[in-house]
Amino acid sequence: MTELSEPTVVTAALLVIGDEILSGRTKDKNIGYIAEYLTGIGIDLREVRVVPDVEDDIVAALDALRHRFDHVFTTGGIGPTHDDITADSVAKAFGVPIDVDQRAVDLLLERIPKDQLNEARLRMARIPDGADLIENKVSKAPGFTLGNVHVMAGVPSIMQAMLDAVAETLPTGARMQSRSLAAGLKEGDVAGPLGELQAAFPDVSMGSYPHFEEGVGFTTTIVLRARDAALLDEAEAAAEAMLEGLRGRA
Amino acid sequence: MTELSEPTVVTAALLVIGDEILSGRTKDKNIGYIAEYLTGIGIDLREVRVVPDVEDDIVAALDALRHRFDHVFTTGGIGPTHDDITADSVAKAFGVPIDVDQRAVDLLLERIPKDQLNEARLRMARIPDGADLIENKVSKAPGFTLGNVHVMAGVPSIMQAMLDAVAETLPTGARMQSRSLAAGLKEGDVAGPLGELQAAFPDVSMGSYPHFEEGVGFTTTIVLRARDAALLDEAEAAAEAMLEGLRGRA
Numbered sequence: 103m104t105e106l107s108e109p110t111v112v113t114a115a116l117l118v119i120g121d122e123i124l125s126g127r128t129k130d131k132n133i134g135y136i137a138e139y140l141t142g143i144g145i146d147l148r149e150v151r152v153v154p155d156v157e158d159d160i161v162a163a164l165d166a167l168r169h170r171f172d173h174v175f176t177t178g179g180i181g182p183t184h185d186d187i188t189a190d191s192v193a194k195a196f197g198v199p200i201d202v203d204q205r206a207v208d209l210l211l212e213r214i215p216k217d218q219l220n221e222a223r224l225r226m227a228r229i230p231d232g233a234d235l236i237e238n239k240v241s242k243a244p245g246f247t248l249g250n251v252h253v254m255a256g257v258p259s260i261m262q263a264m265l266d267a268v269a270e271t272l273p274t275g276a277r278m279q280s281r282s283l284a285a286g287l288k289e290g291d292v293a294g295p296l297g298e299l300q301a302a303f304p305d306v307s308m309g310s311y312p313h314f315e316e317g318v319g320f321t322t323t324i325v326l327r328a329r330d331a332a333l334l335d336e337a338e339a340a341a342e343a344m345l346e347g348l349r350g351r352a
Numbered sequence: 353m354t355e356l357s358e359p360t361v362v363t364a365a366l367l368v369i370g371d372e373i374l375s376g377r378t379k380d381k382n383i384g385y386i387a388e389y390l391t392g393i394g395i396d397l398r399e400v401r402v403v404p405d406v407e408d409d410i411v412a413a414l415d416a417l418r419h420r421f422d423h424v425f426t427t428g429g430i431g432p433t434h435d436d437i438t439a440d441s442v443a444k445a446f447g448v449p450i451d452v453d454q455r456a457v458d459l460l461l462e463r464i465p466k467d468q469l470n471e472a473r474l475r476m477a478r479i480p481d482g483a484d485l486i487e488n489k490v491s492k493a494p495g496f497t498l499g500n501v502h503v504m505a506g507v508p509s510i511m512q513a514m515l516d517a518v519a520e521t522l523p524t525g526a527r528m529q530s531r532s533l534a535a536g537l538k539e540g541d542v543a544g545p546l547g548e549l550q551a552a553f554p555d556v557s558m559g560s561y562p563h564f565e566e567g568v569g570f571t572t573t574i575v576l577r578a579r580d581a582a583l584l585d586e587a588e589a590a591a592e593a594m595l596e597g598l599r600g601r602a
Contacts, residue, residue: 121557123383123384123387123400124387124397124399124400125388125391125577126384126385126387126388126389126391127530127559127561127575128561129384130383133380133383133402134373134379137374137375137376138375138377140376147374149374149401149402149403149409150368150373150374150401150402151399151402152383152399152400152401153399154398154399159399181539181560182539182540183539183543183546183547184543184546185550185558185559218540220541221544222541222542222543223540223543225543226540257562280377290432290464290470290472291472292472293431293432293433294472296433296434297433297434297472300434300435309371309372309433310431310433310435311372311377311378312507325372325377327375
């Protein structure tokens with residue numbers, strides 16, 4: 103991947119497609135993985151949507167997201183069955199034709215004997231006009247990129263291989279850096295001063311996460327995030343001093 | 353909860369609020385739980401969105417979802433810190449005032465000594481005008497229901513207790529029933545015939561889920577879902593016959 107020289111912000115949305123996620127039958131494992139992965143390569147994930155295998159819903163979500171964010175990643179709905187309608191929905195959203203793509207057929211034939219490449223399996227080779235294929239090292243059936251939409255499989259191992267392949271092609275932004283501080287205090291005791299600190303450092307994103315620690319009781323982790331390391335150092339020192347003062351009082 | 357006498361469909365959306373989910377720092381555990389829970393009580397989860405702690409984004413998502421679905425559940429953003437802005441965002445979406453609510457203060461005082469009820473902790477008692485409180489058996493700070501929006505905590509144990517409390521008050525729909533069939537075949541071999549079966553039973557939702565089984569290789573689970581048990585029996589018998597035929601050929 104190419105690191106941009108200017109510290110720009112690159113944004114993304116994720117669209118998870120599948121009835122099985124909404125019914126609870128399958129527990130999604132992709133949202134957390136993709137969120138952490140994109141953060142790691144300097145892309146800000148700004149929104150996630152989960153929609154059913156319904157063309158109108160998929161098209162509406164694609165149209166809502168692809169104009170607002172630099173990239174849209176999708177997972178799910180690119181298998182061989184009747185409810186795998188992601189590729190057709192993407193083609194519809196972009197208003198381009200879709201058909202069986204010989205490049206994708208060639209990839210499928212690396213794994214599937216020709217006499218088993220039935221009509222259903224050929225669905226996996228339906229690619230919208232003008233799309234670039236995304237390599238699938240696990241089971242060959244490719245994903246694709248059309249415009250700023252990256253269409254990936256729903257099976258986590260395959261999605262992860264595809265995300266690696268897509269990431270190589272993306273210019274990424276200035277990387278978000280973070281610092282975690284163990285407050286040693288309850289969230290309600292930290293909240294007020296942390297709000298003041300946030301106001302003093304508007305370009306540092308500050309969050310607090312209460313949790314229970316064996317032998318300690320309720321305590322809080324403070325997380326500071328920014329793209330500018332020097333600014334983050336300054337905010338961290340100020341946060342440490344703030345916490346020190348609060349612990350002295352407690 | 354009241355079971356409606358007519359087999360109606362009750363729909364819902366889930367709005368997950370929090371920067372920490374989008375950055376990948378926290379892995380969401382609520383989507384899968386809520387999806388399965390709602391399915392179990394006969395409510396169809398139709399869409400999920402994850403948005404950051406940004407008022408405009410929360411209000412826009414609430415407005416997009418609350419008019420389209422019977423219920424909207426939210427998780428996250430009701431703690432004591434500056435970035436906990438869910439209650440204020442809900443008030444804004446509904447155009448109602450919000451202030452510290454004495455009922456919520458009384459609940460907080462059951463757990464927090466009066467001299468520790470500082471300004472930050474009082475944020476947890478900010479409730480929009482006209483809302484009903486949702487009990488929090490875990491840590492007292494309540495959620496609330498305003499119109500068709502149910503505002504819950506993000507911490508899974510607290511969210512789960514709140515969901516139990518909300519569910520008691522909801523009329524639920526005819527319960528979705530499901531049947532799982534082990535196909536013993538690869539998805540690409542099942543896909544075509546399953547598509548035909550789906551066309552023959554338009555009121556039964558049919559999905560297929562490929563997975564790898566030790567000693568068997570790639571195989572597929574077929575899931576049939578419908579509210580009408582007799583129809584589901586019929587579809588299941590047809591699916592068994594279809595699979596039997598395919599296995600004979602394989």
